[in-house]
Amino acid sequence: xxxxxxxxxxxxxxxxxxxxxxxxxxxxxxxxxxxxxxxxxxxxxxxxxxxxxxxxxxxxxxxxxxxxxxxxxxxxxxxxxxxxxxxxxxxxxxxxxxxxxxxxxxxxxxxxxxxxxxxxxxxxxxxxxxxxxxxxxxxxxxxxxxxxxxxxxxxxxxxxxxxxxxxxxxxxxxxxxxxxxxxxxxxxxxxxxxxxxxxxxxxxxxxxxxxxxxxxxxxxxxxxxxxxxxxxxxxxxxxxxxxxxxxxxxxxxxxxxxxxxxxxxxxxxxxxxxxxxxxxxxxxxxxxxx
Amino acid sequence: xxxxxxxxxxxxxxxxxxxxxxxxxxxxxxxxxxxxxxxxxxxxxxxxxxxxxxxxxxxxxxxxxxxxxxxxxxxxxxxxxxxxxxxxxxxxxxxxxxxxxxxxxxxxxxxxxxxxxxxxxxxxxxxxxxxxxxxxxxxxxxxxxxxxxxxxxxxxxxxxxxxxxxxxxxxxxxxxxxxxxxxxxxxxxxxxxxxxxxxxxxxxxxxxxxxxxxxxxxxxxxxxxxxxxxxxxxxxxxxxxxxxxxxxxxxxxxxx
Numbered sequence: 235x236x237x238x239x240x241x242x243x244x245x246x247x248x249x250x251x252x253x254x255x256x257x258x259x260x261x262x263x264x265x266x267x268x269x270x271x272x273x274x275x276x277x278x279x280x281x282x283x284x285x286x287x288x289x290x291x292x293x294x295x296x297x298x299x300x301x302x303x304x305x306x307x308x309x310x311x312x313x314x315x316x317x318x319x320x321x322x323x324x325x326x327x328x329x330x331x332x333x334x335x336x337x338x339x340x341x342x343x344x345x346x347x348x349x350x351x352x353x354x355x356x357x358x359x360x361x362x363x364x365x366x367x368x369x370x371x372x373x374x375x376x377x378x379x380x381x382x383x384x385x386x387x388x389x390x391x392x393x394x395x396x397x398x399x400x401x402x403x404x405x406x407x408x409x410x411x412x413x414x415x416x417x418x419x420x421x422x423x424x425x426x427x428x429x430x431x432x433x434x435x436x437x438x439x440x441x442x443x444x445x446x447x448x449x450x451x452x453x454x455x456x457x458x459x460x461x462x463x464x465x466x467x468x469x470x471x472x473x474x475x476x477x478x479x480x481x482x483x484x485x486x487x488x489x490x491x492x493x494x495x496x497x498x499x500x501x502x503x504x505x506x507x508x509x510x511x512x513x514x515x516x517x518x519x520x521x522x523x524x
Numbered sequence: 525x526x527x528x529x530x531x532x533x534x535x536x537x538x539x540x541x542x543x544x545x546x547x548x549x550x551x552x553x554x555x556x557x558x559x560x561x562x563x564x565x566x567x568x569x570x571x572x573x574x575x576x577x578x579x580x581x582x583x584x585x586x587x588x589x590x591x592x593x594x595x596x597x598x599x600x601x602x603x604x605x606x607x608x609x610x611x612x613x614x615x616x617x618x619x620x621x622x623x624x625x626x627x628x629x630x631x632x633x634x635x636x637x638x639x640x641x642x643x644x645x646x647x648x649x650x651x652x653x654x655x656x657x658x659x660x661x662x663x664x665x666x667x668x669x670x671x672x673x674x675x676x677x678x679x680x681x682x683x684x685x686x687x688x689x690x691x692x693x694x695x696x697x698x699x700x701x702x703x704x705x706x707x708x709x710x711x712x713x714x715x716x717x718x719x720x721x722x723x724x725x726x727x728x729x730x731x732x733x734x735x736x737x738x739x740x741x742x743x744x745x746x747x748x749x750x751x752x753x754x755x756x757x758x759x760x761x762x763x764x765x766x767x768x769x770x771x772x773x774x775x776x777x778x779x780x
Contacts, residue, residue: 425616
């Protein structure tokens, strides 16, 4: 690009450039970094393709019955543990913000204990509960042998759900705190009772704040269920392990499991987006909808 | 002259720790009366208003609305606080309009107005919808039914809030500085709706700094200062020739 040589400009000519084309700045740095990153990525892909991975095993086991059954168990555990976690989270959060000092202290203690111990450890405690309580029940009414009830499924659900409840209660509490006090007053002024106010006015608004972190936690839970493989719950990682113990294709089967985790998480991310949109209604000016 | 008394407050006292926010405040409002409460900020006007529907608990005193003791029940020589459900029932008859509108942001203008009659009064939806739409037209927002509060100006939001209070068919509406949070050019549209409401015979208690509104609409003006009811009287008297020198000073200061 050449600039026209400056003329012996008269003051008038100096301002006669308004019609010239404006050329945006070139981002040389961006092009260089992008090229470097792409090159590194290409090298990584090449490493995997020439590495000692038998891709045919990955393909063959992707839809193997044991893997699909494991996927189903993973999803079931995610739903079960997360449901328990959300129910406990709401209850604990309401206990925490209630005026009752006993309930509030218990809620604080719950969060302290179940957020303080690793989920894996909690799972193992539930699974081994029979060691200290051989039988469970209400004396005189009914009684079970603990080993009969505390199946891998139940132990994993309790371990994951109860520790999840501790985290979710903090999310719910922050959601409740995010609702303006004027909303409570307006709800009372039209004669709403506490329960109605919570259900109709406060929770729907708190949801807007709560959905993104809870979505995060659901996604976290999908992967956390893999801990249940340790106590013999036959979720996807556990089943992949059983297969590679037999055929020794360790990495191939781990890639199969990764694929399914990634697939489930991708679907959930899309679902989360739509839930967020629903609870965000009224929060931005979308005058186009009128 | 036998007037039907809607609000009767006797010796209402409110303490915040050692600070006396309300010091034996008494007031009587007759049916159809518009009472403006004026006074410097921090004088307890809003606190008193909020005691009338018990958004604020009082430390002593008693308030009746339509001859019903508010928030308490007499048992022997004690007044016992009533249950949440009972209190909600009493609040149905007392509308309130807030300084910061407090519309429900997740509901449209129409849904805001319909919420109380449908959820609280359990009235049939079709009937409530008709009444709510009529009210929106009456406050000049017939075309905004589907708008969310965030899509409305402050003045429009406050008019929706007034319609929301009206739709409950209350016997009394409390206004807590309804125009203080508005841009100056939006004040008159809200005051016009309030004038219309006053003309229709609604009993209103209005905490306000708008002395012009008080002069043109109020029957009674009450002047409060430092938690005390300094002077109550007919609007014309209190605003032009007040008995108390403090009232005189305040009105002069506002006008200057």
